[in-house]
Amino acid sequence: MNHMASPSREHLQDMARGVGLRQVRLVSGAIMFAYLVSHFLNHALGNISVDAMMIGVHYHTMFWQFLPVAILFYGACLVHTALGIWALYQRREFRWKAIEPLQLALGLSIPMLIIAHIVGVRLGQALYGHEKLYPQELYTFFIASPNRLWTMLAVLVIAWVHGCIGLYFWLRMRAFFKRAAPLLLAAAVLIPTLAMLGIYQGGRATMSDWEDADWRKQELSVAKFGTAAQGKMLDSITDYLIYGYLGLLGLVLVARAGRALLERRGGMIALSYGNGRTLRVPRGLSVLEASLRYNVPHASVCGGRARCSTCRIRIIGDHAALPEPSPREAFVLHRVGSDDPSIRLACQLRPNADLTFFQLFLPHTMSANASADHPARVGQERYLVSMFVDMRGSTQLAEKRLPFDTVFIVNRFLGAVSQAVLEAGGRPNQFIGDGMLALFGLTTGREEACRQALRAAALIAANIDELNQFLSHDLREPIRFGIGIHGGEVIVGDIGYRDHMVFTALGDAVNVAARLQDMTKSLACEAVISDEVRALAGVAEDALPAQEVAIRGRNEPMLVRAVESTRGLSALVAERRAVAA
Template sequence: MKIASSRTRKRLHLLSGACLGLFLLTHFSNHALGLVSVEAMERMRVVFNLFWRSWPGTILLYGSLLLHFLLALESLYRRQTLRMPVREALKIIFGLSFPFLIVGHVVSTRIEWMLTGSGDGYYDVLPVLWSSTFGATRQSLALILAWAHGCLGAWFWMRGRNWYPRYFLFFYSFAVLVPLLALLGFAVAARSLEVGMPSEAWFMSNHARPEILAQIRLSIVAGLLAMIGATLILRAIPVRGKVKITYPDRAISVPKGFSVLEAIRAAGIPHISICGGRGRCSTCRVRVTEGVHRLPPPNEAEKATLMRIRAPDDVRLACQLRPNHNLSIAPVLGADNIGLKAQPSEQQAAGRERRIAVLFCDLRDFTLLAQKQLPFDTVFLLNRYFETIGEAVEGSGGVIDKFIGDGALAIFGLSNTIEEACAQALAATVRIANGVEVLNRNFMSELDTPLRIAMGMHAGPAIIGQIGYGKASSLTAVGDTINAASRLEGFAKEYDAQLAVSADVVRYAGLSVGDRESYNISIRGRAGTLETLIIQNAAEIGIMMASANHPKGTPA
């Protein structure tokens, strides 16, 4: 049940939807003139019918309606799971229910006009519709559902555009006012007429026989139900063979034909997909960690999006990728991809003074870099960077105090000696530098300039406690030691180096300053100067630690 290629289907869906939206807009605008008079509605109806009741207009309108419905059924058939966000579900429900609500109206106006030539103007239709509560309610509900379906479709298409936030208020106001004015015009015009069912003689002289129209309505409804039923039956036919999609913390077994996004949602795993699974954005992308060489090639829509974000070969769109073999994936965007482990409890580290090592780490020129990236690509890069920092710090024995913008504050020594804490902190700087190098290699194609870091480190006494207000409180450290480490991170940027570390930290860790050049740096708010080593490349710390063969010392 594949009508055309993915990109062609999307274009046909968009064009047919735009045609139907234009018809609804002109039709509702005609209704809104009921606020002026029924005569104004009739004059505009003549203009309205010049195109929409011509043969080209009729073919365009009903061809778009049929095509849109068939594309919706085809999309429903290809969807391997009915588990989806509420907005997507409402869009599908509105779209499939709308034809049933307008069948009666279409038969009694357009089809009857084609059979008898009867115009069925507002003077004729309004009394019939408002002669019963059911007729008026059904017509109003059809109006609302049709417009809601169109607005949801337009929203799915526009929300990823850069210009959409600037015009959101205008679009929102427009979406509310159009059906509101149409309903008001519809009601006011009907009430201005003498509402009542026309006589049977009038019906017989101006309309087709009721039984003929009833048969036509029944045939159309039966055809629509048959198409929906056939689609659901085809979906229920099991597909031979299964594939296993391994997530970082679980494995999902699904029939072949599922997209990765459908498999993830069927398993109840939250996953971002801003465009609703249409390949129009890159927010659902995943990194294929195993099985990348056996994947089917990307379709046109996926290829265009991946090229736009300069994604490497192992990154695919979860909504478009339908694997034929087992594979392993890792999410790229999401709330759970920082990957930090649990920090010490408040009882272990609240309200006490300790000697600790403090590490500040910051990305250089990241604001300029973010201006050249898509918003979700910026989030992606930050999450990968934070993941690198978190794993390096915790793998070395420290904890993350907080993330600040594109910077991070880490603490070492909450449960061990200051000597061990300084050695751990220095080891973390080596891991961070290596991790950033890996990021630069992995995302070379997506970055105009490589990521660069600046780190500052100092050791000394600090107050550890749960600080803040309400849900904004957290376990943190305050004191001169933290202030000094923050200042040293700024000095690392000034010297275009990866690390500015106080000599105290190096000596506590049992390393020799030796003949390395040091700087006596003045720190604002602190008496005296602080002996500091400027390390151009943090890998030098690893060499120093590897060559150290003497016991840990204490600062002079």
């Protein structure tokens, strides 16, 4: 029992280490965006009638004012606002992309624009029992104070654009984003458009109803609007809250200026990039912020949010005096298998003393004559199954043949392997000497990717049998091979330099697949596959022998399946399909 509980505890610990301010901001923002969508859809009912809006707001309020949901929602509002103010203070460099400071500015403007609405509706209800719903609000916007209508429409647009930018930053690295982008764009345009049209139609209906004396007596009563003294008190509260919020933003800007002054007085440090370039920067900047401030190219797919590891640097010399990695940085480094303390994330490391390092990933720099029709593909994080295939005995083969003969045989081997991978639905990716990396899952789900990889292993064996028969007159021994298969989250994208860019996958799962392929030598088998791939492919647990092996770079042993002959893997996958049918 303890043995089974340990991985669970470690998994929870890894999850806890992966939670940072960015993750809290995402969750709180997602809760607020869900409320915004609900509110906009309620507004859109105005295209039917004001009565439809009233029915919708009844269920909308019933859900969002349910005590646990209300606590979660208002907590998310406070946390998200506080994190926005903190981001204004913390961020030293705003030259990532124009869309990022725009998102921050829009987000910080929302509380100031919406305070009057919150005080008038929510606080008025809590303090005085006011019942301001759609008829009262539409009367205010279209008849009593038309200028407030434009403020409310502005805040709707600002809040929606702010939320959509946040969703874009969150989802753009997901595998499904490219396919879902047209639908998401359609929703991003239609929902606010229908909401504002609903407000307009509801306003027209209210202007017509206002001519009815009975309607005015019922909907504009003191019970719903309150007295003049109560309205004056709510207006005073609104003014104080707006002044207080503006004062808080002013204090943050003063604090930023004070911090900059202290940093200049605190001295400068030298950042040496390992290529002869050295910068003198204020103490307190992260390495990535320093690179951006002084226009030094530095790879960073996620924009400095510690969601990728492309900004990694290797420290040259003593790294003991550096600040300890934050839990989020430690999580990212552990996830990509970088437990070396000399490797750090440039976006998280804020050195206090001179530092010498070099970048592990060169930034994507296009040459002057590079074709604009083939831009570098930005990295995406997704689940793929990696397969390493290696030809055995190629060194001895080269010793006894002319170079061109050896190249011919190796090319026939790689051709046979590539044909099997393509036939199974995978993609040959990298050719490394007499070996190859193949990827599965670029266009399918993880279960199908695992089944494709197992079918490819069986097809490789069949193709190599045919190749051995074809070359039997020229080979003293038949060609043998080793295969390693493992699945996991990786970063896929273009890497390289200028016009020498290649599409590939980077991550711990790829490294593990390569090491499993190496194990086929010591285990005297044709393939070693991780138990995760076996389970996702739907192969029965007792179909293949299991054993725990130590993987270099991992603390815990890994459960794998040794396959003596890969020819039977296709039957196991077919059997699984027959059982499922």
